[in-house]
Amino acid sequence: MLERIHLAVLREVSRQGTLTAAADVLCLTQSALSHTVKKLEDQMGTPIWIREGRKLRPTQAGAYLLGVAERVLPQLEHAEARIRQYAQGERGTLRIGMECHPCYQWLLKVVAPYLAKWPDVDVDVKQKFQFGGIGALFGYEIDLLVTPDPLYRKGLRYEPVFDYEQVLVVAGGHPLAGAGCVEPEQLADQVLISYPVAIDRLDIYAQFLMPAGVAPRRHKVIETTDIMLQMVESGRGVAALPRWLVEEYQGKMDLKAVRLGARGIAKQIFLGARAADGNIDYLESFIDMARA
Structure with a gap:
């Protein structure tokens, strides 16, 4: 049975390049990690990696599972963080991705009054999603996307702000x-x-x-x-x-x-969000303040 630890191992080996480095990040011994990989390959009936010296290259099956890990793990991590925030009486962090280079100065003018209005909400701005923000929204890596060029997809909505x-x-x-x-x-x-x-x-x-x-x-x-x-x-x-x-x-x-x-x-600047998040009050408040 495919378990979360299997996905975590796949992701870290891909990021770190070797089992040793991945084991350090996951706080496992290399032998324990190797055993986990071998057990997964036995269960699946197919190899996950091909060894090339010290490096590991994913097989076709491994590449597919890595894609699953990259989609599923951020959503699980986001859900866990959100539940912890609820348990501690916090609203959470509003994570904003930028697909508009010059909009950073504009965004700062919105963030300052927003933080004053919502003292229990933090704001995190991520600029690594230049023209790749849709994947970040679907992957729950960001909650809002600032973009001048919305790409409409099922499950997303865009609000023009100026x-x-x-x-x-x-x-x-x-x-x-x-x-x-x-x-x-x-x-x-x-x-x-x-x-x-x-x-x-x-x-x-x-x-x-x-x-x-x-x-x-x-x-x-x-x-x-x-x-x-x-x-x-x-x-x-x-x-x-x-x-x-x-x-x-x-x-x-x-x-x-x-x-x-x-x-x-x-041109117009839009804020993109997941359609399912329309009931989150502090997210909707940011959109309203951005329009103003």
């Missing part, structure tokens, strides 16, 4: 700084700076450059907003960001926001 315009940001002395708007062809000789996101998920490509068959002269990737805007201010390139974010930085940096096309690019 509208914004995506604009081109350039240095104050840039030749495009005084333009009312820019057309795709005007970026063909520019260095475009963006976050480390797949090109087809970047609005300036998907909604502006690609339909016109235009590519920038060069594309640079930078992870942090502050460094990106310092690069733009120093004339090292241009970027596409929300207008509200550019306006926040204009008080301390020489930057200009220019509309992308005559009609601009209109």
Whole structure:
């Protein structure tokens, strides 16, 4: 019979690479862990791993069980943590995943009043789910997902919380700084700076450059907003960001926001959640405060 310890062993061996390292994490002896693995393989009638030196490579059966472990264990751990919180009279932790790089500053403005309103709820922000947040929601690794590009799936719901315009940001002395708007062809000789996101998920490509068959002269990737805007201010390139974010930085940096096309690019930020969590009061309260 497949037991939780089997799934835990599969996950830790995958993470650590060896039985010895996995045994240390699981607080087991290596012999006990090896016995557990052998017993599981005997029960299942098929090998779970293939040894390659000191390393272990999962078989087809092992890879399938590892996938089960990655889905099931986070849900069990989440359930146990939630029950402990109930037992201790706590509401728990609201875990928020970010699929929107520039939204971190916006999120901070929501978190501060939220923590004041809900003193018995902690907030944890996870940014490792860039454009992979749906799996994190289904896997109970996060409770809310901040995203400008919702992917609708059964069991999930998305609430729009605010509208914004995506604009081109350039240095104050840039030749495009005084333009009312820019057309795709005007970026063909520019260095475009963006976050480390797949090109087809970047609005300036998907909604502006690609339909016109235009590519920038060069594309640079930078992870942090502050460094990106310092690069733009120093004339090292241009970027596409929300207008509200550019306006926040204009008080301390020489930057200009220019509309992308005559009609601009209109966007929305959504909060995604599991449909089954609609009765959690502190989660719904965060959505309501985010709208405000």
